[in-house]
Amino acid sequence: MSPPSAVGQNLVRVTAASSLAGPNYTDSSEPPAVAPVATTVPELAELDPSKVKITLTRNPKPFHENPGAPDTTTDHWITAKWNYKTGWQTPELKPSGPIDLWPAASCLHYATECFEGLKAYRGFDGSLRLFRPNCNAARMIISSTRIALPSCSPSALEELIKLLISHDAPKWLPKPGTCLYIRPTMIGTGTALGVQIPKEAMLFILAAVFPVLDAKPMRLLASRENSIRSWPGGFGFAKVGANYGPSLMAHEEAQSKGYDQILWIFDKSCQVTEAGASNFFVIWRNKDTNKLQLITAPLDNRIILDGITRRSVLEIARDRLTGTTGELEGLEIVERTYTMTDLIDAHKDGRFIEAFATGTAYFISPVYDIHFRGTDIQPLQKSGRYTTLIKGWLKGIMYGKERNEWAVVVKEVGFKTETIDETEVEAFAKKIRELKGNTAWAAALERVAREI
C-alpha cells in the first residue's frame, strides 16, 4: 500500500531535462539543467511480516500478574522502521527495551503519534483469541494517515500483532478468563526539527499485563463548557495521542470530585458524545413513539471514535435485541445526535432506563449517575438488564464460550530462553578483564557498564 498522498508527493524525482524552450534562448543558450517533466515514483517497500527478523530474549523477565508493576510489558516487542525514500524496513521481534529516539523526533514536537488498543484473551477452553483485530488494524491506518504518518497493509499489521502474542502469551497469559493488553503504536521519528510531514517513522507493538476487570458502575461528570474534546473537522475520530493529553486535567478534576470519568459534551446544544476514553450508550423510552431505544452518538460528524466495542454492541443488539427476548421488550437501535436536555427530560419523565460506557480497556461499565452543571440524573437501573445481557454475550465470544468469527484464535509458539554456554561466558569475561587493565579501554568500559 502506498503512503499517504502528501508523503507520496515528496517522492517525485525529476529524471529528465526539459525540452521546453525558455524565453530568449538562442542556440548558445543553456537550457535549464533539470525541469519538472518526466517523473518517477520509486517503489516503496511494503510492511512485510513474512520477512520478520526474530531475536528472542536471553534475559526473560520474571513472570508477574501485577498491572501496577514498574514494567508491565512482556518479554518481546515488535518494531518496524519506515522512511519516505524506501518505505518499510524489515520488521523485528526482539527483547523489549527502550526506544532509540533523536530529541528532534517529529512525535516529540508535533504530536505525530497514534496508537491502538486491543486485547488477547485466554479462553476458558485454553485457546488464545483476539477480538476483531482486523478492525483495530484498519483503524490504525485511519489514525496514522490523519497525522501524516505512513500507511501500511492492515493485514500485515494484524499478522505482526498475532506474531507477538503467539510468542509471549504462553508465558504471560496462562490463566483462563484473563487478558493481555496490546498496544500497536506509530510515531514520527527523524532527526531534524521542522513543521512538516515526517520523513521517518516507526511502528511498534507491545503487550502488557492487564488487570482482570469486573467493571464497577460509574459516575460521570459532564465536561465544562470551555473543555472540548473534539470538534467537526478535527481529529476526534482518530486514535491519536493529541486527543488524550489535553483531556487529562478534566479527568483529574472528575476523579478528585469522586466521579470516574468525564462525559464529553459538545457544542452549545450540549450533544452527548463519549465518556472518558469510551463510547457512551443510553437506553430510554422515546418521548414521541414510546418505543424503547438503545441510543448512541453517530459517527458521521467524526467527533467520536468508531469504537470496536461500540460497533459490536450495536451489531449484536441489532441481531439479538430488536425482538422480544424472554420478558425483555425489543429495542430500537439508534445512532443519532442527542443532547443533555433530551437526557434530563427523559430522567424527569422516568424514561431514562440504563446507561453504559464501552471500550476495550474497561469493556462495558454501567453508568448510574451523571452530574451536568448543577443537575444530577440517574437511570432507573443502576446496572441494567440489557447492559448485563450484552456484556455477557460479548464476554462469551471473547473467551470462547460462544463460537463466533469475531474471536480469532491465534496459534501459539511461545519461546524458550537460549541457554548460555559457560565457556563462551568465561572467554568473554577474560577478554574484558584484559581490556580493563588497558588504560585506554578502562574509561570506555566503565561507560558501557553504566549504560547497561
Ligand SMILES: Cc1ncc(COP(=O)(O)O)c(C=O)c1O
Ligand atoms: C476516545 C475513545 N473512545 C472510544 C473508545 C473505545 O474504543 P474501543 O471499543 O475500540 O476500545 C476508546 C478506546 O479505544 C477511546 O480512546
